[in-house]
Ligand SMILES: CC(=O)N[C@H]1[C@@H](O[C@@H]2[C@H](O)[C@H](O)[C@@H](O)[C@H](O)[C@H]2O)O[C@H](CO)[C@@H](O)[C@@H]1O
């Protein structure tokens with residue numbers, strides 16, 4: 001099936017796409033646009049929140065990746081996304097793992113595997129994405145900012161691979177064997193609005209919830225995954241699809257608990273908490289904007 005307008009999303013692990021872009025993806029599918037998701041690893045090193053599945057863990061049967069392959073298939077069905085691809089094929093690059101630094105940000109695990117995504121050769125990884133870009137020919141690309149949102153090494157690497165592949169795919173003389181050159185018109189980085197985050201935290205604290213997003217003060221300093229509102233370029237209002245996003249998140253029981261902070265915020269703030277998804281523009285001209293100065297559509301101006 002061919003689509004006039006095509007969005008490509010690049011993410012590191014299964015579930016990242018729903019957290020960052022689930023409502024946008026569901027909306028754009030419903031609007032008749034092409035939505036292609038590339039996931040760089042299967043999340044083999046993840047935690048397991050379902051006790052009866054703990055045997056799948058990396059340090060036991062090491063079958064969490066296979067299980068999360070099923071989870072993301074379920075989540076894509078909920079969102080209506082029919083074009084999901086693994087970078088280099090399933091299992092080509094492995095989840096690098098992570099641990100928390102004393103200062104609260106993510107750093108690579110100590111003993112990363114030899115095919116960990118964090119250790120991948122950037123050009124080798126980017127070439128797989130060049131081939132996908134030249135096949136899909138998207139007008140819009142969305143991925144992480146340079147810090148990978150909250151700093152996970154695989155998110156940082158996914159940002160690097162996505163931005164590098166977008167450049168390479170457009171070069172006519174580069175790897176002609178990977179397809180005809182294609183220039184992506186607009187590139188965005190996923191963002192979380194500071195004002196929305198503060199309002200959400202305020203609602204949680206007013207409701208007596210001091211554990212969700214523990215340690216975060218509605219009026220205090222916020223972690224680096226929050227973007228100052230003046231740096232936002234687009235707000236995709238997909239509140240009509242927020243239930244799909246939450247249902248897609250429920251498809252990841254090993255990673256997301258329905259009594260965790262994600263759902264707590266949704267329960268307290270409502271559909272605006274996760275039904276409006278924000279973006280920073282990196283490449284391309286801003287199209288039509290609303291009164292708040294933000295685009296409402298990533299394809300605006302194309
Ligand atoms: C949302 C996301 O990127 N999840 C990653 C992340 O998961 C975290 C990790 O397991 C950490 O040890 C936990 O404390 C934290 O709660 C988890 O969110 O890192 C995993 C390992 O690389 C990855 O599989 C998961 O998708």
Ligand SMILES: [Zn+2]
Nearest residue numbers: 012013016152
């Ligand atoms: Zn992730």
